[in-house]
Amino acid sequence: MARPIWTGTLSFGLVAVPVGLYSATEDHSVHFRQLQRGTSDRVRNQRVNERTGEEVEYRDLVKGFELAEGEYVVVEPAELEQISPGRSKSIEISGFVELGEIDPIYFDKTYYLGPRGKEYAKVYGLLHRALADTDRAGLASFVMRGKQYLAAVRVEGEVLVLQTMHYAEEVRDPRQEVDNLPEQPVEPSAKELAAARQLIEMLSAEWDPAAYHDTYTEQVRELVEAKLNGQEVVSAAPAPESTNVVDLMAVLERSLQQAGAGADEPARAGGGKRRAARPAAAAQPDRHPDREPAAPPEPTADLDALNKAELYRLATERDISGRSSMTREQLLAALRPAPAKPGRKRSLRAVS
Numbered sequence: 001m002a003r004p005i006w007t008g009t010l011s012f013g014l015v016a017v018p019v020g021l022y023s024a025t026e027d028h029s030v031h032f033r034q035l036q037r038g039t040s041d042r043v044r045n046q047r048v049n050e051r052t053g054e055e056v057e058y059r060d061l062v063k064g065f066e067l068a069e070g071e072y073v074v075v076e077p078a079e080l081e082q083i084s085p086g087r088s089k090s091i092e093i094s095g096f097v098e099l100g101e102i103d104p105i106y107f108d109k110t111y112y113l114g115p116r117g118k119e120y121a122k123v124y125g126l127l128h129r130a131l132a133d134t135d136r137a138g139l140a141s142f143v144m145r146g147k148q149y150l151a152a153v154r155v156e157g158e159v160l161v162l163q164t165m166h167y168a169e170e171v172r173d174p175r176q177e178v179d180n181l182p183e184q185p186v187e188p189s190a191k192e193l194a195a196a197r198q199l200i201e202m203l204s205a206e207w208d209p210a211a212y213h214d215t216y217t218e219q220v221r222e223l224v225e226a227k228l229n230g231q232e233v234v235s236a237a238p239a240p241e242s243t244n245v246v247d248l249m250a251v252l253e254r255s256l257q258q259a260g261a262g263a264d265e266p267a268r269a270g271g272g273k274r275r276a277a278r279p280a281a282a283a284q285p286d287r288h289p290d291r292e293p294a295a296p297p298e299p300t301a302d303l304d305a306l307n308k309a310e311l312y313r314l315a316t317e318r319d320i321s322g323r324s325s326m327t328r329e330q331l332l333a334a335l336r337p338a339p340a341k342p343g344r345k346r347s348l349r350a351v352s
Helices: 077-083 085-089 118-134 190-202 215-228 245-261 300-304 308-317 328-335
Strands: 006-012 015-023 063-068 071-075 090-098 107-115 136-144 147-156 159-165
Touching: 006 085, 006 136, 015 118, 071 077, 090 147, 107 118, 107 147, 118 136, 118 147, 118 159, 190 245, 300 328, 308 328
Parallel strands: 006 090
Antiparallel strands: 006 015, 015 107, 063 071, 090 136, 107 159, 136 147, 147 159
16 A cells, blocks of 8 residues: 555544545656767766755755845745744645536645544544545645645545645746737637537547547657567657648548548547537638549558558658547558449549
8 A cells, every 4th residue: 555645634623633634646657867979878967056066955955035145045944844843744625616617727736635543534534524525625625745735625526635726826828828819809700600610519528538548648658668679760750740720621521521431430549439420511622623533552462461550651651631630440441442333433532
């Protein structure tokens, strides 16, 4: 069993229960060591006195609040502990709010809360049941590792969880941070809005967290494995190109056609299933009358043996539109010859 990263008392009103705080998430990303290029020598970060160049032991560090350049108010770590020693051992719920009232932008990190002994199971279970029945979260404050946190205590399955939160002054104003925001809402045409809503419906899926995976970390691991085995590293597909506002309706129609073609596929690489889509409006085909006929396609068996990166490279050579957002199955379909009607030749094309 994991050890708690913080222990103290959770209280609401005059009711208190000893609890431990446990990390609810873990990092699975690939971590690298820093090496000097051309060598296997590790490069380490050190605490160095910038005047003498000598390394400083952790026990010799103090905190300094800068008044002016070179002038500091020095504060010892023990002095910070003396300011409010009791608060570092208690989570005090000051009120309860409906969960839906909290904007997700305020949530930060999630922890599990557990009772510190079996004898406290009844008090712990009482708060758990009451929060579940009222669909509310307790707003609390506590100190951990020298920092005071605002937190929300809520129910998650059979346990209580604590989510640290940002204070209001920590949330930036988007108008001051984001360039090019429109001064007034830009109204789309009724046709564009209807198509966008329909596309959202067609791409809607049931929320299944297990269906989503960190594909970038998987690619990093594959890169390391390929280099270890002396294999060639294949570049990933580039990011989708920006949508031309003039062609917005045409892009929406092609997106609806593509979503309809992939309706039976998983919503994501993880395997989540899409919801049943509403009937799609007929989309105009992507015609290119001036384009040269496509090169003769490779045999189907050869295409099936290619990975997505190789299929994408072939689609690039044939200038298949919308290739950057296609799945492997869609790339296969786009590269295969379209069935021709009797007495009429068809050239290979794809929708994007």
